[in-house]
Amino acid sequence: HGPIPLELSKMDMVLAIDLSLNNLSANVPSQLGSCIALEYLNLSRNSLEGPLPSSIGRLPYLKEFDVSFNVLSGEIPQTFQASSTLQNLNFSYNHLSGNVTDTGAFSSLTISSFFGNSKLCGSVQGMKSCHRKRGRHFIITILLSLLITPIFCVVGYPLVLRSKFRSQFARFNNSKVIEDTEQGGGVRKEQKYPRISRTQLIEATGGFSSSSLIGAGRYGRVYKGVLKNNMSIAVKVIDTKGGGEISGSFKRECQILKRTRHRNLIRIITTCSRPDFKALVFPLMPNGSLENHLYPSHGLRHQLDLAQLVSICSDVAEGVAYLHHFSPVKVVHCDLKPSNVLLDYNMTALVTDFGISRLVKAVEENTNPVDESVTYNSTDGLLCGSIGYIAPEYGMGRRASTKGDVYSYGVLLLEIVTGKRPTDVLFQQGSSLHEWVKRQYTHKLEAMIDDTLQRCRVTCTTTVQQLDSNLWRDIVYELIELGLMCTQYNPSTRPTMLDVALEIGRLKQYLSSPSNIATEEDVSTKS
Structure with missing residues (x-):
């Protein structure tokens, strides 16, 4: 009983809400429009009153909506009719009023979806037509139209011609300005x-x-x-x-x-x-995907040196950090892997494929353990991503989160360092790539670093050649440590993508600045 709790609006990844057959009262809160992943909403058989909020009709994935057997009043918001996803609706047995047309989302509905609303009328099959009163007002309208027509012919028509001439003249001047600026390189037209x-x-x-x-x-x-x-x-x-x-x-x-x-x-x-x-x-993208370079076909050798790989990792981290922290619409990518990283002419990395990404209202930096236990009501959101890159908490039904992307990024780092696909380790060793790398700490880490250096120093640049063997090893060691931090089992212990981008960016800057490297070497020698 009582009003619908506003706390429900914080569940931005909830797929279904069913509050039917209760004694809920007061208005339907407009804040439910914040549950942007919602597909099913059932508020039927309660005592809800007042108008329907238009924000619910704007939900981008809402398929089913039922508010039957309440005491709702007012007109049905146009947002419901304009929805491109709504399939099943039930407004029956309320006090709703106004005109309802059989267009948009209402085109497949019949009178059964509107039973018990005596003040509704319109063109929906089985619904009474909306009759407009004719009489004295209708006669007055006709007389006014007959009176206004000759007045317009005498006074209004010359004004229309004048405004038309002015608009054409202005259009001519604008086109001339555009031509002049294009030739002179001044103003750039907005591209669509x-x-x-x-x-x-x-x-x-x-x-x-x-x-x-x-x-x-x-x-x-x-x-x-x-x-x-x-x-x-x-x-x-x-x-x-x-x-x-x-x-x-x-x-x-x-x-x-x-x-x-x-x-x-x-x-x-x-x-x-x-x-x-x-x-x-x-x-x-002329240089294909990162996967093409990590696992080249037709017997081609590895073509990316360590400096290029660090730069690519930095680019990916910056792109994902933008999605998590700075984008107008906060996004969890859900499928970070080498095949979804493309390389342009300058070998700049671009993150692609947002087919299973999740739009979220806000990104929580410190996830509440209680919130982390929230489960999906649909298998569609249960396992987000590709095998080997999926965060372990997703396997327990926890919602998609930014920390899941951090885990996938960590797997990507370890994959680059080891030269092994996570699925290879999974099926051959029966463990995750994180566990396999962690086991090497005892006696095989040096051998792993040697193997990485041998694979990733094929086409070194002049700047990178200044690094001695020990500095090379330190770079690989930092990549391994960062990868292990990102793939920790507990999501709360993983860093944010912003922290990762700053760390990998520092490493990229370290590789691209020989003067800084020389200075550090001189300082260590003097000390």
Whole structure:
């Protein structure tokens, strides 16, 4: 009994809330709109009153909503009708009023969803029509229209012509200014997302041929192609046969790519969305993925030196730290791994593939142990990521968190240092990569560092060549320690991604500044 607790709004990852068959009273709190992952909400058979909050209709993943058998009043907010995800709704047996049309989310509803609301009317099947009173007001309207028409012809028409002439003149001047500034390099016009049709994508990729295929994942395939303007693109074609889960993944990735902007996150060119075809268009990364370089095919040798690998790790850390701490929409990536790290012309790393990412209202730096025990009501959010990179707490049903991304990043670091896939260790040794590396501390750590140096010093730059053997070993040792810190079993003992980015950034700066290295060596010699 009593009002709905406002604390429910803090559950930003909850998938279903069922409070039916109680004696809850007062208004439905608008704060429930903060539960952005909510898919199912049942408040039926209570004593709730007042208007429905429009914020609930804006929930991006809400599929089912039931408020039947309450005493709600007022009009149904337009946000419910405008929702693209709502499938089942029940407003029956309340005191709702107003006009209801059979469009949007209401197009599949019948009168059964609105029973018991005598003041509702509209075009929904079985619902009474809304009759407007005609009579004296109608006659007055006709007379006014007959009176106003000749007045407009005499007075208004010349004014319209004058305003039209002024707008054309202003448009001409603006176009001239744009031409002048483009020629002189002064003002830059704002670029918008280009429109690229499905036909253009088919032509660019050779009909999505197997020769153009460069990758495949859980939700679709990625093809390379060239547009008519010679732009090289990568087209991620979503498998539309997967139903609602695939559609949700596409929508989620679009939301993240649209709202986030960072030098270490993949930039989207545009999207192509039709009922039977959905695709994301990205610039083609000429140096492929990090996985291609860690595990080169066709007998090619490892092509990345240690300085490049440290720089790549720093780029990834900065991109993920932005998602966790500075992005307008806080994001948990949920699938950090080498194949989701792309390399551009300058070997700058870009984090990609946000298909299973989680949008969160806020990022908690210190997670409450009570909150960490919250479980999912759906297997969709139970195990977030790829085998070997999944944080252990996800296996116990805990919600997706920033500390889960930190764990995946730690696995990535250890994978780079050891040259072993986490799945190889998992299936051969029966343990995680963290446990396998930790066991080497006793007697095999030096051998592991030697192996890392042998693999990662193929194409050293002039700056990196100044490092002596001991400094090389210290760098590898720091990478191992940071990887082990990030992959600790208890999420609360792991560092934040911001701390990780600062630490790996310091190591990157250390490698790129020979003067600093020389100074440190001189100081140690004198001491």
